[in-house]
Amino acid sequence: MVKLFAPNTRTEFVDLVCGGVSIVAASRRVGAAHPTGLRWWAQSGHMMTVSMGFVGGLADPAPSVEGPGRALGLAERGMIQMGLRNGLSYARIGALIGRDKSVVWREVKRNISADGVYYASVAHTKAHQSRRRPKVLKLLENEALCRLIEVWMDDGWSPKLISEMLVFHFPDEETMQVSHETIYRALYVQTRGSLRADLAEKLSMKRKQRVPHTADRTKNSPYKEAFKISERPAEVQDRAVPGHWEGDLIIGSGGTAIGTLVERSTRFTILLHLPGDHSAETVAEAMIREMGHLPDHLRRSITWDRGTELAHYGRIQTALETTLYFCDPHSPWQRGTNENTNRLLRFWFEKGTDLSTHTPEDLRQVAAKLNRRPRPTLNLETPANRLNQLLQTAA
Known part of the structure; x- marks a missing residue:
């Protein structure tokens, strides 16, 4: 004949064992047989006992009073247990103990037992032992x-x-x-x-804080008639269509620079070798040379900052059969993809160094390394693989 126990008997038994009472003694106190106590203990979330085995209590019971503090205390865990038994929501329990509902949810999920019950004493003891246990490095x-x-x-x-x-x-x-x-x-x-x-x-990127440009750069600007970033089509913003690029310069010491171009959907990067200077003439020639190798459908548009290095944007648009859009003044975040890429490139091209020492072959090698680097934004695919897929589809 199966003996029936009151609903709180098992909880009372678990509380006794977590308080340092042996499994045998706890079983006797609640009127249960030793095998029943062993089964209850195994289902509740089995923890270490003393050297004498299951007849002993916990080797390292948690203190009965803790908190209040960052970690949950025994009293708070008791409130969680009571709230769950009474069908309260996580939000309601959290309000009662002064914690966010996500704290309650994680606590319950972390400590739910094999029999689907949350025991406050077990959760409290587990947390105590976990904090004290030496971590393997x-x-x-x-x-x-x-x-x-x-x-x-x-x-x-x-x-x-x-x-x-x-x-x-x-x-x-x-x-x-x-x-x-x-x-x-x-x-x-x-x-x-x-x-x-x-x-x-x-x-370390060895980058100092940017100094804002306070001078009025709109006066006599060559970009008064250029397309603004607000005029870009929606397909550029949502990255649904490939072929839209963002560009800028990485500046080094002595006026040296390297041009960077990043395709928005694949994050594929092209580096522009700018020997001697980064004048509008030099940048235009480098951009036309490097982007001229791309098929037409992969050079739909280019978004750039309002630096004077792109003053010959009309020539670039005509040669590449593309459209150039320009950011608002002092708004580098409007080219977020390019800004993030430039930050990665500073690993190879440190700020304050002479960038003219890097040959075209050096730039190709760095670009290849970056394009073979897995990107979390691409589900850990590489920009090179994504671009190759686009080229194969077009072919």
């Missing part, structure tokens, strides 16, 4: 993982991108996955990992 134990991270960082990859690509390449190997926060900690606190000490320098 993957970067101290996995040399292969460290070497792979170093290779990618040498190519200018960010810790965030590296973390995502580790999951992509090693979906079933947790030992080859690490969060970007762990990589940052290993870079700045060398005792937390075994990455090369000089890798921290790869993170």
Whole structure:
């Protein structure tokens, strides 16, 4: 004959064990057999016991009083338990304990038991033991993982991108996955990992804050008759149609510069070699030369800043059979794709350095590296692959 227990009997049993009472003693107190207690404990969210086995209590019970603080305390978890038993919503429970409903939702999801019940004492003890348990540092134990991270960082990859690509390449190997926060900690606190000490320098763009241009640059502007960015068709904004580009210059010391062009839908990048100067004549020749290799449907439009380097925009439009649009004054965010790409390019072309030392072949190699780099915005595909797909479709 199956013995029936009051609804709160199992909760009382779990609370006793979490408080340090042995499973045998807790079973006796609530009037349950030892095997029943073992089954209840296993279903509630099994935690470590003392060395004598299941007849002992928890090796490290949580203190009965904690908080209030950033972490949930036992009293708050008790309110969550009571609210769930009474059918309250996460939002209502959160309001009762002064927490956001998302905090309650995550707490319940993290600690729901095998029998589908939330036990406050189990959740509280788990949280306590998790905080005290020594964490295994993957970067101290996995040399292969460290070497792979170093290779990618040498190519200018960010810790965030590296973390995502580790999951992509090693979906079933947790030992080859690490969060970007762990990589940052290993870079700045060398005792937390075994990455090369000089890798921290790869993170710094060495960029100073931009100085706003206060002079009136609209007077005698060559762009009075040019198309404004507000006149661009909708297909440019939503990236639905390929062939729309954004461009700008990366400026170095002594007036040296490199031109950058980025296709909005694929993020494919073209670099313009500008020997000697970045005058309107030089930029126009470089742009016509490099973009002239593209098929017509991949040069529908170009959006540029209002710098004087594009004063010959009429000549560029005619030669490339495209349309040039210009941003509003002092509004670089209107070319967000190009601005983000220029930030990545600063890994190779540091601000304040002489950019004229880079040959056309150097620029091709850097562009190839960037175009082979997986992009989260492309679902971890590369700009080169996306562009090749467009070229094959056209062919």
